[in-house]
Structures are given as C-alpha cells and as structure tokens.
Amino acid sequence: MSPTPILEVxxxxxxxxxxxxxxxxxxxxxxxxxxxxxxMPQESFAVVGESGCGKTTLGKLVLALERPTEGSIxxxxxxxxxxxxxxxxxxxSRLQVIFQDPYSSLDPRMxxxxxxxxxxxxxxxxxxxAERAKRLHKLxxxxxxxxxxxxxxxxxxxxxxxxxxxxxxxxxxxxxxxxADEPVSALDVSIQAQVLNLLxxxxxxxxxxxxxxxxxxxxxxxxxxxIAVMYLGRVVETADSETLFNDPQHPYTEALLSAVPVxxxxxxxxxxxxxxxxxxxxxxxxxPGCRFHPRCRYAVDSxxxxxxxxxxxxxxxxxxxxxxxFKDRRSDAALVAL
Amino acid sequence: xxxxxxxxxxxxxHxxxxxxxxxxxxxxxxxxAPxxxxxIVGESGSGKSVHALSILGLLPTPPAKIVAGEILFQGRDLxxxxxxxxxxxxxxxxxxxxxxxxxxxxxVLRVGEQIAEAVVLHQKKxxxxxxxxxxxxxxxxxxxxxxxxVDDYPHQFSGGMRQRAMIAIALxxxxxxxxxxxxxxxxxxxxxxxxLELMKTLQKEFKTAIILIxxxxxxxxxxxxxxxxxxxxxxVETAPVGELFRNPRHPYTRGLLASxxxxxxxxxxxxxxxxxxxxxxxxxxxxxxxAARCPVAEARCKTDDPPQFSLPGGRMTACWKxxxxxxxxxxxxxxxxxxxx
Numbered sequence: 001m002s003p004t005p006i007l008e009v010x011x012x013x014x015x016x017x018x019x020x021x022x023x024x025x026x027x028x029x030x031x032x033x034x035x036x037x038x039x040m041p042q043e044s045f046a047v048v049g050e051s052g053c054g055k056t057t058l059g060k061l062v063l064a065l066e067r068p069t070e071g072s073i074x075x076x077x078x079x080x081x082x083x084x085x086x087x088x089x090x091x092x093s094r095l096q097v098i099f100q101d102p103y104s105s106l107d108p109r110m111x112x113x114x115x116x117x118x119x120x121x122x123x124x125x126x127x128x129x130a131e132r133a134k135r136l137h138k139l140x141x142x143x144x145x146x147x148x149x150x151x152x153x154x155x156x157x158x159x160x161x162x163x164x165x166x167x168x169x170x171x172x173x174x175x176x177x178x179x180a181d182e183p184v185s186a187l188d189v190s191i192q193a194q195v196l197n198l199l200x201x202x203x204x205x206x207x208x209x210x211x212x213x214x215x216x217x218x219x220x221x222x223x224x225x226x227i228a229v230m231y232l233g234r235v236v237e238t239a240d241s242e243t244l245f246n247d248p249q250h251p252y253t254e255a256l257l258s259a260v261p262v263x264x265x266x267x268x269x270x271x272x273x274x275x276x277x278x279x280x281x282x283x284x285x286x287x288p289g290c291r292f293h294p295r296c297r298y299a300v301d302s303x304x305x306x307x308x309x310x311x312x313x314x315x316x317x318x319x320x321x322x323x324x325x326f327k328d329r330r331s332d333a334a335l336v337a338l
Numbered sequence: 339x340x341x342x343x344x345x346x347x348x349x350x351x352h353x354x355x356x357x358x359x360x361x362x363x364x365x366x367x368x369x370x371a372p373x374x375x376x377x378i379v380g381e382s383g384s385g386k387s388v389h390a391l392s393i394l395g396l397l398p399t400p401p402a403k404i405v406a407g408e409i410l411f412q413g414r415d416l417x418x419x420x421x422x423x424x425x426x427x428x429x430x431x432x433x434x435x436x437x438x439x440x441x442x443x444x445x446v447l448r449v450g451e452q453i454a455e456a457v458v459l460h461q462k463k464x465x466x467x468x469x470x471x472x473x474x475x476x477x478x479x480x481x482x483x484x485x486x487x488v489d490d491y492p493h494q495f496s497g498g499m500r501q502r503a504m505i506a507i508a509l510x511x512x513x514x515x516x517x518x519x520x521x522x523x524x525x526x527x528x529x530x531x532x533x534l535e536l537m538k539t540l541q542k543e544f545k546t547a548i549i550l551i552x553x554x555x556x557x558x559x560x561x562x563x564x565x566x567x568x569x570x571x572x573x574v575e576t577a578p579v580g581e582l583f584r585n586p587r588h589p590y591t592r593g594l595l596a597s598x599x600x601x602x603x604x605x606x607x608x609x610x611x612x613x614x615x616x617x618x619x620x621x622x623x624x625x626x627x628x629a630a631r632c633p634v635a636e637a638r639c640k641t642d643d644p645p646q647f648s649l650p651g652g653r654m655t656a657c658w659k660x661x662x663x664x665x666x667x668x669x670x671x672x673x674x675x676x677x678x679x
Contacts, residue, residue, distance in 0.1 A: 050526035158614050188381035189553065193597035193610035200607070215526065218556075218599040222608065245601060259531035261556025263598045265579045268560045275535055276528045278482075279496045 004077045005038035006177050006209050007062065012036065012071035014057050018284060027284045031057040033233035034071070036310075041176065044203060044210040046220040046241075049230035050256075052280055055213045058230070059181045062211060063097055064088055076176070093123050096170040100182035102162035106154040112165055113150040116140075119172045135172075142205065143168040144198060160191035167198065171206060181213045196222055217260050221245055229253045232283055232291045235310060239317040249319040251296045290322070298323045342369035342410075343514050343547050344393075344432075349407035351385075351392045354400065360619040362388040362402075364571035367646075368564075370515065373541065375548040377558040377579070379594075380568035383615060386551045389568075390517050393549075394428050395421075411515070430460040433508035437520035439500035443492040449476075449503050450488035456510045475506040479536060498529035505536065512544050519551045534561060555598045559583065567591045570616050570627035573646070576654040587655040589635075590628045626658070634659065 014032040032054040039045040047055045060066040062073060064080050073080040075091055083091060096119075099105035106115055116139060117132060119125075126132045140147060143164045154162055163183065170178055183199070184192040200223060202208060214220050220227060221241060228238040229252065237250040248254045255274040262268055276295045281287055287294050293303040300323055312318035351363040363385040370376050378386045391397045393409050393416065409416040411432060416424060436442040444452060453475055454468035463471065469488065476484035479502040492500055501521060508516055518537065522530035534557065541548055550561055558565060558579065565582045567575040567590065575588040586592045596609035613631040616623055626632070629639040636658070644658045647665035654668060661667075 050528065160614065188615075189555065190381065190594060190597045190611040191614070193599070193608035194612070196599070197607050197610055217527075217601050221601050221604055222599040241604070256528060257601060259527045260601050261530075261534075261554065261560045262602055263555040263559050263583075263595065263600055264602075265559040265562075265583050267602065273531055273535070275532055279498055279529065280526070 003041065005074075006041045006043075006076055007039040007211065008074040008077075009038065009058075009062065010036050010072050010074070012058070012061060012073065013069045014054075014061055014066060015069045029283050030233050030286065031283060032061065032068075033286075035228075035230075035233075035235050036071075037228050037235065037238060039177065039209055039211055041209055042203070042207050043226060044212055044224040046212045046214060046224035046227045047230060048214055048217060048220055048227055048256075050215060050280060052232075052283055053230040054233040054283075055215075055230050056181055059097075059179050059211065059213045063095065063179055064091075089123075093119070093173040094176045096173060096175040096178050098163075098166055098170050098178060098180040098183045101186055102159050102166055103154075103186075105166055106162055108154055111151050111153060112145070115154070115165060116168045116172055119169065123173060125173070139168045139171060142171065142202060144194075158191070159187050160194060163187060163195055164198065167195075167202070171202065174206065175208070177209045177211065179211045179213070182215070183212075184219060185214070185216060192219070199223060217245075217257060229256070232280065232286050234291060234320065236292065236321070237319045238310070243317055249313075249317065249324060250292075250321050251298050251324050252292050253319075254324075255295075290320075292321075340372050341413075343372045343412060344370040344549075345408075345410040346389075346393070347408040347410065349389060349392060349409065350405045351388055351397060351402055352405050353402050358619050358621075361571050361622075362618065363392065365646075366566065366568065366573040367407075368566050368573070368576060370547050370549060372514065372547050373545045374563045375541070375550055375561055377550045377552060377562035377565045378568060379552055379555065379558050379565060381553055381594075381615060383570075383618065384568040385571040386568050387519055390434065390519050390549065390551055393517060394432060394434055395424050396434075426460070429456050430511045431513055432515045432517065433511070433513040434517040434519065435501070435504045435508045435521050437523050439497060439504050439524065440492065442504060443500060445492055448489050448491055449495065453488075453503070453507050453510055456507060460511045471510065472506070475510055476503070478509075478540070479503070479506045480532070481506075497525055498532060501525060501529075501533055502536065505533070505540070509540055509544060509546070513546060515549065516541075516546045517549045517551070520553070521550070522557065523552070523554070530557075537561070555595065556600075567594070570623070571618060572627065572656060573654070574628065574656045576652075577649075578651065578653075581651060581653065587649060587653065587660060588628075588657050589632045589659070593631075593633075626656075 012032055012035045016029045016031055018027050018029045035058060047058060049055045061068050075095060113136060116136060126135055145164050145168060184195050187195060203210065212224050224241055226240050227244045228235045231252050237253045248257055255276045258274045278295055289304040289306055290308055293299040302322060308320045308322045310318045310320040347367050349363055349366050353360040353362055366389055368376060380386045392404055404417055411427060450469060450472040453472035457463050457468040457471050473484045473488050476488055481487050481499060481502055495503060522533050525533060552558060562579045565577060565579050566573050569590045575591045586595055593611035597611060599608055611631050616627050625640045625642055626644050629635040639658055644656050646654050646656045646668045647660035648654055648668040649660065649665050
C-alpha cells in the first residue's frame with residue numbers, strides 16, 4: 001500500500017464566464033479543464049506550460065483561493081471543498097505559497113520581522129517573545145538572510161533578498177506543501193541559482209513537498225522529480241523528470257523541449273528544432289478534437305474529431321495523444337536525446 | 339575581414355542628478371562586422387540597454403550624459419552627428435526592436451500604417467507603394483493573410499505576431515544594423531523559437547548585422563557569433579561565442595555560465611555567484627566592481643580597477659589574473675581621452 005498523497009487533484013475544472021468582445025455572445029474560458037494528479041509527501045512536482053495553459057489558475061485552486069467548477073482537491077486525504085472556514089484556516093498552516101513577484105508580494109510598510117512573523121499572529125502561535133525571536137533567527141539562518149535585515153523594509157532589498165523573505169514567511173508555519181508559482185522567474189540568473197539551491201536545501205531540511213508552477217524547463221529539471229505538462233487547460237503528459245526529458249511522448253512536450261535554448265553553442269549547432277506553427281489558440285475557442293492538433297506535425301484526420309484522454313501506457317508515464325506515444329518514431333523525432 | 343559597420347569605442351553614459359551620479363555604462367568597446375551577430379549579455383542593471391539607447395541617441399539628456407566614447411557607424415561618429423542626419427540614420431540604417439511589443443507599437447494606428455511610416459519617411463515612397471511594401475514585409479515575417487492583417491490594430495495581434503510586426507518595421511528599410519533589446523523575453527518559448535529563427539533567416543537575406551541584447555545564456559549560445567559580457571556598466575569580457583563557452587576567462591563569466599540550469603543535465607547544485615551586484619548609484623567602487631563577489635579576488639582587485647587586457651583570438655578580459663598570465667593591456671580599448679560634449 002503506497003502512502004497517502006499530500007495532495008490529490010481529481011477531474012479539476014475551473015471555467016470563467018467571459019465575453020470575447022463588446023457585442024459578442026457570452027463565452028466560457030475553460031482555464032482548467034479536467035486535470036488530475038497527485039503529489040506525494042516530500043516530492044517536488046512541477047506543472048509546466050506556456051502562458052494561458054491554466055497553470056496559475058490550477059495553483060490558485062489548490063490553495064483554495066478559487067472554487068473549482070467541478071472536481072475535487074484532497075489535501076492529506078481530506079476534501080478541501082468540504083472543509084469549514086476553521087478547517088481551511090488550519091489547512092493553510094500546512095499549505096503555503098511563494099509568489100512570483102517579490103516586489104508586489106511583500107507589504108512595503110511592514111518590516112522584515114513583521115512580514116515573517118505575521119503568519120504566527122494570524123494563527124496565534126509562538127506568543128512568547130523569546131521563543132518567537134529564536135524561531136525568527138532560525139528562519140533567517142535557513143533562508144540566508146542577514147540578522148541586520150529584521151528591522152528594515154522590503155524596498156531596501158534586491159529581488160533575490162526579497163524572495164528569501166517571501167520564502168521565510170512561507171516556512172514560518174512549518175508547512176508540508178508549498179505551492180511556488182514561478183518563484184525565480186523575476187530574478188537574474190546568478191541570483192536565480194542561489195534561490196534554487198536554497199529551495200532544494202530547505203526541502204531536505206524541512207521535509208517539504210513542492211507544487212512548482214513554471215514555464216522554464218531548465219529550472220524544473222534542476223528542482224523537480226515529477227512533471228506534468230499542460231496545454232490549454234489540460235495535462236498532456238506526466239512522467240518522472242528524467243523520463244520526460246529523455247523520452248518525451250507527447251508531440252507538444254517534444255516541441256517544447258526542442259524550443260528551449262541550451263546554454264552551449266556546440267550543442268546548439270548540432271540540435272534540430274521543431275518549430276511549432278502559429279500561436280496557442282484562444283482558450284475561449286479551443287479547437288475541436290485534440291486541442292493541440294492545429295499545431296501538431298503528426299496530426300491525422302481522427303485528431304480533428306476525437307479528444308484523446310491521458311493514457312498511462314507505461315507505469316508512471318502518461319500522455320494524451322492518439323498518434324505518437326510509445327510507438328516507433330521517425331529518427332529525427334528523437335531530438336532531445338543527445 | 340570586412341571593415342566593421344559599427345564600432346563602439348570606450349563608451350560611457352552616466353545619469354547625473356543633483357544627489358548622485360549613476361555610471362550606467364562605464365566602458366564598453368567592440369566592433370560589429372556586416373552580417374554578424376554580437377550578443378551583449380549581462381544581468382539587470384549591467385548597462386546593456388542603456389548602451390543600446392545611446393547608440394540611437396534615445397537617452398533622455400539630461401539626466402543622461404554621454405561622458406566619453408565614440409560610436410562609429412560606417413566610419414562616422416553618431417554622437418557628433420547633427421540631429422537631422424541622425425534622424426536619417428535612425429530607423430533607416432540602424433533600427434531597433436524592443437522587449438515589450440505591446441508598448442512599442444502605437445495602439446491607435448493600424449499595424450500597416452506603422453510599417454509604412456518608416457518607408458514613406460526614409461525611402462520617399464508614396465502611400466500606396468508603402469502599403470504594398472507593408473504587406474510584403476508582413477508576409478516575410480510570417481503573418482498569415484498579410485493583405486487582411488495589414489489593416490488590423492496591434493491589440494488584434496498576439497504577442498508573437500506583435501513582435502513579428504516590430505521586426506517588419508525594423509527591417510522595412512533594410513537596415514545595416516539591427517539592435518534587438520531582449521526581443522524574446524516577453525514571449526513563450528515556442529514563440530521565442532519562431533522569432534529567433536525568423537531573425538536568422540532575415541539576417542541572411544538582408545545581410546543585417548545584429549546586436550542582440552539578452553540575459554538569456556541559451557539565446558546567446560543559439561544566436562551569437564561574438565559576445566560581450568557586461569557587469570556593473572563595463573564590458574568585462576569579449577570573445578567569439580564558442581571560445582567564451584569553452585574557456586571563459588573572466589571570473590564573472592565563469593560564474594554566470596555555471597549558474598545557468600540546462601535541460602540537458604541535472605546538476606545536484608547550481609554554482610551560484612554569492613552576493614549581489616553593486617549599487618551603481620552608491621558612489622565609486624574602488625577596484626574591480628566584481629571583486630566583492632569574486633572567488634579568486636586578491637588584495638589588489640579591491641583597490642585597483644583592472645584595465646582591459648587583450649588575449650589571443652581577438653579576445654578581451656578586464657581581470658588582473660590575465661596580466662599574471664602574460665596578457666597585454668589593450669590600447670585600442672583604452673578609455674577615450676576627455677569628455678565628449
């Protein structure tokens with residue numbers, strides 16, 4: 001019997017009402033449209049996709065900041081949708097978030113000490129000043145923040161330092177799962193490396209699970225052990241990280257990986273790139289059949305009408321494609337392997 | 339080798355206010371040959387964009403001031419050109435595309451009109467000819483149904499299409515130099531791949547020299563022939579792209595390359611560069627601006643500012659370690675005497 005997942009998402013949907021133009025009919029944006037996955041304790045699970053694929057909405061649903069249209073979310077085996085307000089609050093001490101933008105996610109009028117300690121005030125924890133100071137110092141140490149920062153305000157710090165404060169705040173309640181929505185995408189690369197190393201160290205030390213939301217495959221590869229690739233509100237492929245990078249099965253994953261520039265000119269000269277034609281279609285009018293078919297170079301007639309389900313053809317490796325996965329492929333398709 | 343189409347010599351652009359002086363660009367020199375791509379890479383605040391804006395005379399003066407240097411375009415110094423002549427070069431012989439395609443297009447003008455504008459202005463074509471040219475350019479940059487989309491407004495275009503339209507505007511007069519400031523940073527990776535491919539194709543067709551300003555090391559590896567690495571307003575290393583990645587000479591370049599995660603290998607830890615870049619408004623830094631974060635810094639690095647040393651193969655590094663290894667101080671890249679007005 002395998003252990004209980006810390007997070008389980010089943011058939012999750014979130015639809016928003018929208019108008020595509022002033023005089024046009026009402027429409028529905030299917031931001032998340034039938035997503036299922038689970039995250040095990042101490043696992044780092046990534047949701048990867050391009051803008052508009054629904055990954056941020058998915059994060060908000062998991063954090064119970066949005067109510068799902070359909071489907072359920074189980075946190076430590078309990079249905080989040082059925083929780084009372086008090087239960088939700090209690091859950092939130094075990095489920096924390098790190099935001100993308102370290103500039104807008106810290107209150108400019110609070111000191112670093114107040115920002116990090118605010119979760120304790122909200123949850124009525126560690127009221128003893130001596131104990132609080134001790135915990136605060138431990139968090140600063142863990143997150144690589146100098147003690148002299150405590151009485152200063154966010155504007156005095158650079159992006160990387162602010163993100164460390166945001167991470168310390170997320171850790172204050174000793175959560176078990178952290179949802180991190182693009183936590184390093186606003187940072188310069190040398191600072192990004194510092195923060196990624198920090199997230200890795202903290203995961204070991206605090207036995208954390210991460211739900212890591214990102215558009216950046218290189219970052220995900222470094223940090224995460226399992227990956228779900230999203231396209232237009234759906235998960236099109238999930239696999240463990242090594243398998244996904246070495247043997248992608250969905251045509252979208254394959255093209256996405258081939259589009260990522262590699263920081264090595266020798267590799268860049270050798271590799272072939274699959275150029276996807278066109279843009280991501282509007283989520284207001286997703287294409288019929290397989291949502292990826294208008295941009296897919298393997299598409300056949302049936303792709304235009306039938307919508308493939310996510311099929312776990314190999315243990316732990318699932319793809320939603322009727323044509324490509326797990327079959328003999330043209331040799332030039334295996335571009336990602338060197 | 340052909341003579342360079344653009345040469346930048348000891349450029350220094352400072353922002354001077356009553357309270358302080360920010361030395362945003364404080365020493366960059368390079369040559370750009372026709373049809374080549376030079377990448378300028380650095381992190382936020384390293385001066386790469388300010389340097390680009392100074393080439394085209396687009397910096398607000400004051401507070402900005404070009405305190406030294408020359409920018410030679412086909413042998414003529416753009417910094418000394420009268421405004422009317424500079425206008426004839428800008429957007430015509432030297433064009434630029436910006437990071438954010440939404441804010442750099444005019445939302446109340448049709449896309450076609452914005453492309454035609456440069457053609458009418460610089461090539462003295464009629465409105466009808468310019469419109470035909472706009473349609474042809476939209477087709478070239480891969481916009482479907484260009485004869486219809488030419489009458490669209492920018493908001494009817496997606497992010498990738500807007501950047502294509504920007505490229506069409508920039509290439510409308512077949513410029514000799516294209517400055518691309520983070521052209522794909524705002525775009526998704528599959529769209530980025532399309533745009534980079536398009537830039538390469540058009541470069542071949544028009545023999546345009548490209549200055550590509552980016553913080554993305556992967557994009558540098560894919561696009562560049564030569565690279566200038568900037569740190570704290572200075573060029574700290576210059577090298578052909580293959581050499582730079584194979585054998586980086588400046589400790590900052592080494593740190594930068596090692597800190598980049600790659601989809602090809604999973605490293606247990608990334609080699610982060612400790613500390614933060616210096617605050618350029620906090621007064622002069624004695625010594626090398628990278629010394630505080632440098633793993634191999636010596637006593638002298640903290641007090642003496644390293645000059646630029648030339649290395650074999652047309653390379654340059656601004657690091658005292660190079661002198662110890664026998665490199666010579668460069669004279670060509672030495673700061674230009676006196677302040678230009």
